[in-house]
Amino acid sequence: MRPVLASLLALPFLFACSSPQSTFDTAGTEAQAVHILFWAMTIGGALIWVFVIGFSIFVTKIRPNAYSDKAGLRLIVWGGCVFPVVVLGVLVWFGTAMMPELRAEADGPRIAVSGERFWWRINYDTTSTPGVAKGLTRDGVESANELFLPVGKRTEILLGSPDVIHSFWVPAIAGKTDTIPGRVNRLVLHPTKEGTYNGICAEFCGEAHAEMGFRVIVLPEAEYAAKVAAEAAPAAVTAHPGFEAFMANGCAACHSVRGTEARGEVGPDLTHLASRRTLAAGILPVNHETIARFVRNPGEVKQGAEMPAFDHLPQEDIARIAEWLGMLQ
Numbered sequence: 001m002r003p004v005l006a007s008l009l010a011l012p013f014l015f016a017c018s019s020p021q022s023t024f025d026t027a028g029t030e031a032q033a034v035h036i037l038f039w040a041m042t043i044g045g046a047l048i049w050v051f052v053i054g055f056s057i058f059v060t061k062i063r064p065n066a067y068s069d070k071a072g073l074r075l076i077v078w079g080g081c082v083f084p085v086v087v088l089g090v091l092v093w094f095g096t097a098m099m100p101e102l103r104a105e106a107d108g109p110r111i112a113v114s115g116e117r118f119w120w121r122i123n124y125d126t127t128s129t130p131g132v133a134k135g136l137t138r139d140g141v142e143s144a145n146e147l148f149l150p151v152g153k154r155t156e157i158l159l160g161s162p163d164v165i166h167s168f169w170v171p172a173i174a175g176k177t178d179t180i181p182g183r184v185n186r187l188v189l190h191p192t193k194e195g196t197y198n199g200i201c202a203e204f205c206g207e208a209h210a211e212m213g214f215r216v217i218v219l220p221e222a223e224y225a226a227k228v229a230a231e232a233a234p235a236a237v238t239a240h241p242g243f244e245a246f247m248a249n250g251c252a253a254c255h256s257v258r259g260t261e262a263r264g265e266v267g268p269d270l271t272h273l274a275s276r277r278t279l280a281a282g283i284l285p286v287n288h289e290t291i292a293r294f295v296r297n298p299g300e301v302k303q304g305a306e307m308p309a310f311d312h313l314p315q316e317d318i319a320r321i322a323e324w325l326g327m328l329q
């Protein structure tokens with residue numbers, strides 16, 4: 001029994017407080033407010049608990065006759081009614097006082113994010129509504145699984161989904177907010193520190209729910225603008241044997257590569273695939289080997305991936321496609 005108890009007690013120390021996905025290491029206004037509320041409630045709750053337990057031991061074991069019936073009744077009125085009302089009242093005031101700042105208007109860019117099975121569609125500078133119809137309207141600059149934000153700006157995120165409910169959460173900055181088919185939810189992200197943070201899906205959405213991550217990269221405003229401009233540019237290489245194999249094998253039915261004939265809207269846009277930090281929504285690094293592995297059999301890399309396997313293709317074709325995609329910086 002003792003080892004079990006010891007491991008349970010040691011459990012909290014296994015959670016690192018500073019990581020790119022920690023609510024304790026905050027880098028945004030909303031996460032900061034939640035962080036303050038968390039400690040206020042945890043410390044306040046612990047103090048009250050210690051007092052109540054200590055007092056109950058005092059009146060039952062140490063001084064059982066310390067209070068007359070009348071004093072006991074007063075204790076119930078003050079300790080059991082007045083005190084909880086005051087504590088809860090202060091908490092309500094404390095929480096609601098934080099709201100106006102969190103709900104303030106955006107003063108930065110507007111980015112549409114659609115929760116897909118099982119990845120994130122990102123659309124910069126958009127006026128469209130994400131995921132209400134299958135596929136976003138194409139007025140923005142589309143990317144996937146990487147969200148760039150300008151530091152110090154309040155960026156409005158429009159959240160949608162074409163089919164099932166997901167939840168958008170960047171623990172260090174803000175969230176969670178659901179992406180719900182047929183409606184648009186709004187969330188304002190106000191990052192206060194530059195850096196790279198992890199985001200995750202926080203609502204069970206199917207087989208690959210746990211493998212639906214994304215990266216949030218917070219940059220100075222000028223670098224953010226340069227990054228979006230780079231994302232808006234067409235693909236770096238459009239004449240390559242890998243591109244021919246890509247078109248011949250039907251990849252363009254689902255994927256877009258801007259600057260080419262590939263205009264599929266189902267899967268992630270691949271125009272700048274090689275510039276991204278991860279493949280398959282946060283689970284693999286991007287290189288020739290991982291791209292080839294994913295094209296050959298996505299379900300083997302990530303159970304539940306919607307993309308079909310292409311393991312019937314000759315190895316050379318897969319290698320050419322991976323080589324070309326690996327050049328799309």
Ligand code: CUA
Nearest residue numbers: 166201203205
């Ligand atoms: Cu998407 Cu869970």
